[in-house]
């Protein structure tokens with residue numbers, strides 16, 4: 001047999017194999033259009049949820065305000081980590097009116113530790129919109145809920161389905177993993193094609209009644225059984241309905257793009273101490289930690305997530321003078337902190353410093369500079385690294401003042 005004949009047969013075999021795979025993939029893709037499959041997923045998921053649901057404080061009442069607060073907190077944080085913040089926040093701002101009329105600094109203070117402070121501001125703006133435009137009641141129309149500041153498609157779906165049992169779909173980290181595996185969806189979940197597909201399936205699956213329970217069941221299944229690594233298919237109520245399990249690819253879908261390595265940054269800050277007080281500055285609007293307080297800090301090298309560089313390199317003493325108007329004598333490095341922010345890993349070198357002049361003048365990127373007693377630091381909104389440092393300063397202030 002000639003080489004061409006063998007090659008042609010090989011190509012035909014490859015083509016037929018690919019067609020077969022494509023056909024299988026399309027069958028898998030189309031199975032969610034089958035009403036009996038949809039009904040079975042609904043029934044089996046709800047039956048499992050009745051005995052396995054997770055208990056969270058925001059699930060105790062179907063109060064849309066509590067659901068709004070919890071969902072805004074849960075955007076970048078796990079449910080277990082959110083619980084103490086949620087309870088503290090609800091004690092401080094028990095209803096939408098209290099939150100709407102609060103000082104922004106108090107809201108930021110109650111949000112401290114969760115990060116992503118923009119969400120705290122959006123939450124308060126949403127509360128103000130509910131009070132001003134909806135007489136203090138959460139609207140029940142999708143467009144009106146989506147129009148609230150910071151409320152995207154997922155949070156709107158959560159509010160409408162959990163609070164009002166309206167058949168609004170949700171797709172979030174846990175449920176999208178379950179949906180992708182049920183369909184053996186091989187695409188990268190970050191692509192718009194994947195998101196369009198998963199939202200369409202979620203919409204098809206959410207039942208006309210019992211939508212809140214169904215959506216929470218989907219999330220709980222993803223959190224407890226259909227976990228990112230080693231899904232517990234033997235315990236899964238949807239095992240017989242799951243295409244990934246049938247094809248044996250549950251460990252390799254969905255495709256997860258590895259996170260990029262964090263960018264390194266080095267910063268230096270000065271603890272300028274004078275007569276029982278310490279120097280702090282308030283950042284201006286926009287960017288990271290908008291209107292938060294911190295000790296005067298400059299960028300030394302590497303990435304600059306918080307916009308602390310002056311263009312050209314400056315010494316810490318020159319940086320402090322430009323930031324506050326105060327001339328300082330920089331002492332030894334007394335502490336090193338590391339913290340993570342956005343895609344950055346930051347090393348913060350902390351120096352003790354003495355003031356050599358008096359007139360305070362907030363510099364670029366700042367709106368205020370003040371001398372405060374360390375006890376007052378507890379009242380100011382601070383980022384998590386600044387809060388850790390403030391607690392340490394408060395504890396060691398006698399010693400620092402005597403140096």
Ligand code: SF4
Nearest residue numbers: 226233236239242250
């Ligand atoms: S059978 Fe396995 S892969 Fe499929 S939904 Fe259940 S746990 Fe996830």
